[in-house]
Amino acid sequence: MNNVAIELRGITKRFGNVVANSNVNLTVRNGEILSLLGENGSGKTTLMNMISGIYHPDEGQILIGGKEVSINSPHDAFNYKIGMIHQHFKLVDLFTAAENIVLGLGRGGKFDIRSASLKVATISAKYGFDIVPSKKIYEMSVSEKQTVEIIKVLYRGADILILDEPTAVLTPQETRKLFNVLRRMRDDGKAIIIITHKLHEVLDLSDRVAVLRHGEYVGTIDTCDADENILTEMMVGKKVELNIDRPEPVDPKDRLVVKNIACKNRDGIRLLDDVSFTARSGEILGIAGIAGSGQRELLEAIAGLQKLEYGSIVYNNPKTGLAEELRDKTPLEIRELGVRLSFVPEDRLGMGLVGNMSVVDNMMLRSYRRGKSIFVDKQGPEELAHKIIDELEVATPDAETPVRRLSGGNVQKVLLGREISSSPTLLMAAYPVRGLDINSSYLIYDLLNDQKKKGVAVIFVGEDLDVLLDLCDRIMVIGGGRITGMLDGRTATKNEVGYLMTKTDRWEEKSDEE
Template structure:
């Protein structure tokens, strides 16, 4: 059936690199008139980069773009508008104190005076045509997330877009709102609009789209008709072939429960539930991997354990190996946790924004965690200085000297300084969030070795990762979370990437079922 459809957009051999990282390598894509195309891929597979190229935010290094069969150059969002392409970003770009209509006409070159009445009328027309519910006079700061998204979509339609790109539109919506959005998108498709939707929720792909294009690690894998595929086949395409990394993995020696999390629930600042009934145990002498799509609650989980995130219910129990007693870490501040004698180390995702202070030198960064020790009002710089020398020497940190501000170091060396400090306190629990993100191969292996050494010392290591190949080779057990739910715990030695990939995408559907029951 696809043969007799008109191709409105075609990408051929698109390549885009950022420094040494290739975000898109020879990607091919085609979009028909009046269809919904899903772009599926893991984090970092290049979906958003590709969409940004289409909407004129990035310019490709090489490759061609065709609109209605003609080769075009899209070098700015203005060009994209000219070709009737509109993108709805994941993070809305609206002016809070303006009304819906004001936001919609903002930036349109229609003379100095905005005809509010005419604009409002047009907004109402678009709303009734597709079934949007919106008050054109409502201010953005009074709107719910879903209403803001509606404004973004109308904004694009108002400009006459025929090709709409939606970047993970359902990530911020409730199941009911998602259903409504899908209804509207189908209506637009039937009206002859072409829609690209970026997602990694498989059930939504199956439910909504006509065809699916899959990207994996920046490469184009293929396009299939939704009616001819299923979730398992798509997962296989998405996670790619197994890569052998040769990370060593010792058998855990005498593992005992060190950290037990029971029915943890957590709500973030916007009031959205980010963790639902999370329960798991981290054992001493093993690496527990945490797998999940970015933003599924990994950060909140680690921060809750570290005492940085408020918990609405549940327990975080720590079994003290020496004192043989159990402490509940819930609702304790980092200082209180430390004062209990719990040696909990945490390598956060945001290294220079949270784990370290960029403008301070290595010595001052070494004492971030320990400066408060003792009753004296004066700092003790001797120990941190020795520690800095040790870390630089033992971990081969490349730096002019120990008094260099850490922001001047390269990414890998920054991470070595951070991990070096965190393991120097002889932790009993070590949590690391994406510790190898952005690091080159050699630095990554240094970090794996350090984590393995901690494991062999009997530390309970919790490793949040995104590369499934690494998780499968490094971790003894892997906890999979999806949309804040635990969707499974698998044995690292007997699992496959496909199994984890499927569990990762399960959370969303699990949530939908759970909430429609209520």
């Protein structure tokens, strides 16, 4: 047990006044999987970036094989046999898998792609990767691309592998496959660090867990001694209730009826294909799917931001009893129809809010048109800003602080608070807890449930299947722009959802051959 692969001693890293890592100690042994657990913003990625040569620590030492080293570039890291698999893949789309794997290695001289391919095949066979070296990246699924990234670092001889949230983009089935590969690599003596905030994965996969909280090192425990409650407590610093409420829907009525809508992007690739569904009042409709399967386009189509080829979107106004067609209307026209639609987009600072503007000015986004005066009324937004800051406990110096300076959770509270404040009848939220800490996430779930109880039709696009299964009344699965299934949230299982998520991938490949 004494074969330490890499050791960090007293690592500190500051960005301006922000301390990203403070006095972190960490040891990783050969032949073990270490989970690095922590909430968003707790400094996990910063720490790993220092090991992989992207940042340089302000204080502290890094020891590899017992010797102190200084890692100043990814190239240095590679010399120390450290390989990092980033959350966002760094591959050339037009190249094949094999070409991507050897890219950047050929320093002068000729390159023997055939022996490279052979080596790739050997690595694949050894660890059980499923890959075709001659396949081009743009033809690959997300999970295949990830496989290429992993083989790339193994090809370079990495003994220490760092994976940054590798399961964020995978289906449950693909995750299981990845974990099997990782276990085989561990058994082969590699040291593996996996960054994650999903507790059940930590318990499932790793040998030991190191926890960071607000940049500080909390401790390391053996996985066999840990359970979800202990780990949460270490992460958050206090006990957290991990139950999501799911009240029964009261008197559900069809609020939004979407029929056969379809749209294409600029390159003529179909983003939504014959999508039909109904959202009911007093109900949370969950939308599950691999990232980029058409979730964004679907919500934007409803909000009047996405042009449709055909289909209809009908909103049943509970006040007037009228059925309004929303297709081909601008957001302003939809609003003027009296449709009380609130939308929390995925890109909070790039779409829902203006990062450089203050909380007050962001409140104004929805209300500035009010009144005939050519000047804006600041008083209403100011009151609203203070109300939201008080009620949702937004941590901000004051209401004039630019929202970009707030943390992810507080940004989301500002956005969701504004959207809820107009008492919507239809609320759409795309990945509303992405990047939020546990406490904020649960607050957001509660807010959505409150809206549901008020009779709002809530559409919730989520990525964490456990949450979707706990929170939603119905779960609609989208794959490749098509609806592949509608499940009852109370009876559905993770495997069912996961299966439906990947279903159209194969479908589409066949039907799209033109």
